[in-house]
Amino acid sequence: METITNSLQRIIPREANGKILKPYQGAFNNLGGGNRAAPPIPVSRPARISKQTKLCKDIREAIEKSGLANGDTISFHHHLRNGDAVVNLVMNEIAAMGFKDLILAPSALFPVHQPLIELIEQGVIRRIEGSMNGPIGKFVSLGGMLPDIPILRSHGGRARAIEDGDLHIDVAFIAAPTADDYGNAYGSLGKSACGPLAYSHIDSIYADQVVVITDNLVAYPCIPHSIPATHVDWVVNIDQIGDADKIVSGTTRITKSPTRLLIAKYAVEIIEKSGLLKPGFSFQTGAGGISLAVTKYLGELMAEKNITASFITGGITKYAVDLLHQGLVGSLFDVQVFDTASIQSLHEDPAHWETPVTYYANYHSKGCLVDRQDIGFLGATEVDIDFNVNVNTHSDGYLLHGIGGHLDVAAGVNLSMILIPSYRKRIPVIRDSVTTVTAPGETIDAIVTEQGISFNPSTEMGRILNENLKNSNLPVMSISELKRKVENITGIPQAPQLSDEIIALIEYRDGTIIDAVRKVIP
């Protein structure tokens, strides 16, 4: 395989899956140009003329009517997370119908989708372009999808790829907790409620054919809706699109780990002492234990100082909803929710706003939300002394996680902080060089661990924070110092056993390749 080197000195293939690749050249160097994808022009005729209905009797009929062909690209969203039943149902039907060589373009896959491995082995699925959390990622790490090479994209990057025409979807299947027979679809009502349908909105615009699959068919018109009928070709009503208990948590819980609580405390202190805690500030957290603690601590500090935020972006949990309802934040931008309280708030509160992914994070839009955010609190599996961040592979080299909005948020916000325990199972997270670069160091301002805090001397914000906080009571140190301190506890880690063979690509939000993932030698 012919390889080239990108601006981070990462070695990537010159081409993959029959396409020439563009190497990453910096976070903001690709300035757009060219034209967006141009979907086919459909036609709308009343039923008295067309003698047709969109409603199909089952998934097979919808697949037949969609005109699916061997080699096509099909897509799914992941709002049902590990409770999703739709991907497996559709793929099993597709396999039973004898289709081959399909390219799967989900926003993300979860452990529940492990049965797809068999369909990959049978040649029904030729390639996956999307995040693969867990077993399918592990399967890919061992070379299971070669000679095809999966491509992983961030939330914003996936929207960009679809909108720019890099990722053409032939048929999009949209799991919808509520829908009518014309395809208006909504996520916050129904027994399988999942909140927003934000990941699938872009698929619904650009896919040649769109199939809505619901288990709560309501009388026309379904209002409110997230996906409009004008985007939908076919509708199927089935018994169960998912397992409600696994779609969202009844409650999301803050970590009880003293280490993680200390990291959250440090993060909030940095915000407070740096002068960033100003009226109208904005931030984003996730649903992990540290994130929830940050939301809670920050909320308490805001209440104490009587400072109101303009918005929170998420990954929304009840901790963010509580801040909205206490009047401590003006609005919530919601790409996905993690608990039932957040679904109810999204349905009822006009200030809790469903946010299509292109609005949230598309670099090739006229101005996305992450570019207006002040602070992003993010995670990592590894960071390195150049502040590059890995969220995809573990230190043993296995590709076990998707990107989410990570690198989009890191690039957009004024202050991006990585909040991580300094080691996990005695494996240090700070490396000379990360196994995989997901987010480039130029977009990361701070690394916060329980052992110490490092600010990036290469970013303006990193330099400001270092200047402002170096004499504070916070344990500020250089990243090299922090690395040494952690290694004094854990010892020097072993390098993962990897072959040269490339088994997946990490695409940056601008469509360039930021890194390649190597095959694990087990």
Next chain:
Amino acid sequence: METITNSLQRIIPREANGKILKPYQGAFNNLGGGNRAAPPIPVSRPARISKQTKLCKDIREAIEKSGLANGDTISFHHHLRNGDAVVNLVMNEIAAMGFKDLILAPSALFPVHQPLIELIEQGVIRRIEGSMNGPIGKFVSLGGMLPDIPILRSHGGRARAIEDGDLHIDVAFIAAPTADDYGNAYGSLGKSACGPLAYSHIDSIYADQVVVITDNLVAYPCIPHSIPATHVDWVVNIDQIGDADKIVSGTTRITKSPTRLLIAKYAVEIIEKSGLLKPGFSFQTGAGGISLAVTKYLGELMAEKNITASFITGGITKYAVDLLHQGLVGSLFDVQVFDTASIQSLHEDPAHWETPVTYYANYHSKGCLVDRQDIGFLGATEVDIDFNVNVNTHSDGYLLHGIGGHLDVAAGVNLSMILIPSYRKRIPVIRDSVTTVTAPGETIDAIVTEQGISFNPSTEMGRILNENLKNSNLPVMSISELKRKVENITGIPQAPQLSDEIIALIEYRDGTIIDAVRKVIP
């Protein structure tokens, strides 16, 4: 000028404005195909990188930044109706900057835009593609825009033309009663509140450059919003985008004319006696005096019979809002509002739903709203014995009105009724042949006048109604009988004095030309 004949035997030019025209061949014969327009790919970078803001100090700066060039096409929406200040402000600035040969593509123009005539004469504006209510229409009727030929489109037809790439917009100017500095724009708040921004939504998606002009700049983020920041390049904050008193009425009033009330009464009786008044039925009315009376009478009948409608589409007025709040209708689809009560309802009630025009009526979508409506109550300036309807020209030949959603609704609904007084100023409305065909007879089921009611024998619904109601107490008669009856009152009307010269085209919703408008000999 070389001419051809379409399927309604209307003589139209073979080409206009340098483009070959497609003749109308039937309401549902064009089945799409080809691909949609592909707008340029933009880029979104945070201000710390781009060193830019979207906020311009004045309209001139926004025009400069938009890169406007001579010959470009620019667009506006008409939600501010005759209270709009933005079209004149922008066009005067454009004229002052010395631009020439522009093509204006507003959704509609009103009498307040009369000053544009001077800019047409000066060559600043070369052509208008859009509805022209009043003085500009009259100016066009006298050949004022020749050799260019304006094109009039319906609401759905304009969305289709933009989406299909037939109408490329270089710069869209969007008057926004509320907006933030990133371009999120909303219509239902602010001193110039106008309700939905539904007409401009499609412009915001497809225009190369989008300028939001507001007189109520709010702190970021503007939530809720109708136009997302991802669609907007530039924002301008000015003193006054319009005259609130002329944007909407404080109240809309039902006609007091006994003739018009009788027509409304007949219309409701037809619905009642035909069996169409069933739970879950749907309908659309406008803001004219007869329409308001229909909404009121129908509402009273629904209450009496305890029948609930699924939705009303509009043109929303407080009469429709009252039905929503009385629980007699499940939801309102709102393309524009006509009174302040409707604005408040749109802002506050989740069942009152802002409806982008492509969702409402785009024939080249995957299923638009009008195709799911049961009944449309519509107006006309003339009808003819083939049930063709004219809403554009008066019987003296002057082009004084836009199309609105008229021909979209007529084509979509199961029952389209034209509600008109049989004569106006002693000029009969029923003709051998309408001066201009706006909606083809095949899409019109009934003509209802105070002198009699005619059902179209060429449509299935017309035949059903005729069969069901011919022996009722309603004055059902053939269209020829009705015409004779009216002419017995009015006398035979004079034909308008028209030359052969074509001064405007009426484009059907599928992009074909349904009729040409001739120059008036004054």
